[in-house]
Amino acid sequence: MGWTYTNKPKNVSVRQFFEKQFNRIEDDGKYGKILDCAVVNLRTAYIAYEIGDAQGKREVIAIVCVLDYKPNDYYNFGYKDMDETMGPYRYDCPERILKMLTPTKHEWAREWREKCWERIRAKKTRPKLKKGMVIKFADSIVFSSGRREDTFRVEDPKRLIFSDRWGRRYKLRRYVLDWEFQVLDDFPQKKKIF
Incomplete structure (x- = not known):
């Protein structure tokens, strides 16, 4: 769960970068691929990640990547990746990513998902800002x-x-x-x- 710093070219999006890092196909038919990626407040990437095999078994989990930028350094991009079962303390996952996830029995993953849904529900009930308010x-x-x-x-x-x-x-x-x-x-x- 440490940080990884590397060079990310400016013309490569965060999603393209993580697709190169995380997408994989193994000889036995097992695979992993990014279905969607959303960057929130420039500091957190939420990824819907599909894991499957040749027999058609599949699940979609969430990967949370905390991001860091060092524009004046050759190693200009850093990330710390965790899956939802590791209890990441980032709860602003977009609704579209949460809807893609398959059911899970892992307690920490369920708690993390519920906290994300609570935040989404609270945001929807919050009053809309108006001039003079x-x-x-x-x-x-x-x-x-x-x-x-x-x-x-x-x-x-x-x-x-x-x-x-x-x-x-x-x-x-x-x-x-x-x-x-x-x-x-x-x-x-x-x-x-x-």
């Missing part, structure tokens, strides 16, 4: 300046531009919207200290 995250967001904020007004929902109570503007990353938040009527009033 005030949202409060369950946990504060810590910015590179050291500033911590948890409540924002939506300025531009498409470009993910938000402002705080003092009018400072922020561009949030899309994955932040996967975090738990609630919609407020307006910014909470600050308590006066005398």
Whole structure:
């Protein structure tokens, strides 16, 4: 479960790279091939991987690859691959990958799949962002300046531009919207200290 660093040419997609690494056919008819691959937030690849044999037996499992990029290095691409039975702590697998997986009896794989489905269900019930909406995250967001904020007004929902109570503007990353938040009527009033 260590990291592998190698050179990945710029014109090779993550899926093409992993197809070259993971697709295989053995002399006895056993095979493994990637059916689909989805990269989420540039840092995680979720792969639907089919394993089968010449008798027609087949199963589709999930492989999770944590990704790292070093653009100024010859070994510019790193990955750490785990299958779903290893209990990967990444749960933002897309629905299309989960739907391709065949049933499993492995307890850790079932737990991992359920946590991914929980995240998908929560995302579907979350309110859609609208301009002027005030949202409060369950946990504060810590910015590179050291500033911590948890409540924002939506300025531009498409470009993910938000402002705080003092009018400072922020561009949030899309994955932040996967975090738990609630919609407020307006910014909470600050308590006066005398």
